[in-house]
Amino acid sequence: MELINYKVENRIAFITLSRAEKRNALNEEMVQQLKQAFYKAEKDKDVKIIVLEAEGDVFSAGADLAYLQQLQQNSAAENLADSHQLRELFAAIYFSQKITIAKVQGHAIAGGCGLITVCDFVFAAPEAQFGYTEVKIGFVPAIVALFLIRKIGEGKARDLLLSGRLITASEAKEFGLINYLVTKHQLAEEVRLFAEKLSNETSANSIAYTKDLIQKVQQMKSEEALVYAAETNAHIRSTEDFKKGVNSFLTKTKLKW
Structure with missing residues (x-):
């Protein structure tokens, strides 16, 4: 099943989370497909900008519940291999030689918030909420912590990672987690214009x-x-x-x- 859509228009690769019925929650297959999509965009000489977006009202609710249940049955070796898959995905986005832009129309939680953390630019709708809620379920936001500390500094990262609280888009902008607040109905057009401008002028x-x-x-x-x-x-x-x-x-x- 295709959980990620991929298309290229005017030198912009649009990578779309396509699991709206599950609030674009991440599972093993989705992480794999998302990673492969970024590898594909990275190698494509006709792509200058990569836009990460999602279908539905939620950008991503984080890890899939069934996926979390499965992790409890994994061996230590299986869990380590699975963790490296997520590491490779975040690294593919963060270390991309191309400009990456997250278009966030709705809530980005836990792993979903991790995805936007590693992008170069983040556009978000005012009603979106953000948070790293892992500590509330006995988990650790281990991989994303490295990138978040780099992005917003240790003090603000401690606030978000240790509390697991959700913050508004306005507060996320003040923290430096997102760059631009845009109304939901203008979001797609604003991201497209921004991406085209960067593509043409850099x-x-x-x-x-x-x-x-x-x-x-x-x-x-x-x-x-x-x-x-x-x-x-x-x-x-x-x-x-x-x-x-x-x-x-x-x-x-x-x-x-």
Whole structure:
């Protein structure tokens, strides 16, 4: 059964959670299909932007109840293998060389909130709620914690991860979890326009290098990070995209990437 829909329009890959009758809850099959969809978009040379969206009124309610019950029957090795599947999915999104945008029309809870955490940009409807509720069922938001701390800082991450509370879209914006609040009926159009603008106005090569820089320098000591930044700065000057971009700037000609 296809739990994920995939389509490409105007260099934008739309990856859609398609399990609305189950509130787009995550199970093993859905995680696998979602991961494969991101791998596909990453390899597609005709794709510059990836939009993650969902059908129905809920973005994702987190783990499927039947899935959670099954985990209790798994061996330690099976649970470790399953955990690595989720790790690989989050990594595929976070470390993508392409810009990732989450379009959130409804609640994003637990694993569903994890999915948006690892995206570059998040657009959300005002009525959506967000939360990492794992501690309320005796679970640990282990994998997403790494990315959330990077995104919003330790203090705010502690608030959300330790309380398991739900927050409004407005509060999520204040926390830095989401970027833009857009009414539900305008959400699709606003995301499309934003994605097309980024696609047309930014170099895919520069985006890939910039995302790589953001990820790597956080793990380095200051001097090491500065050396790496200088090396990146020097290397990018020899690329074709840099030459095209500078020429466009100097000649005042509009460049569509």
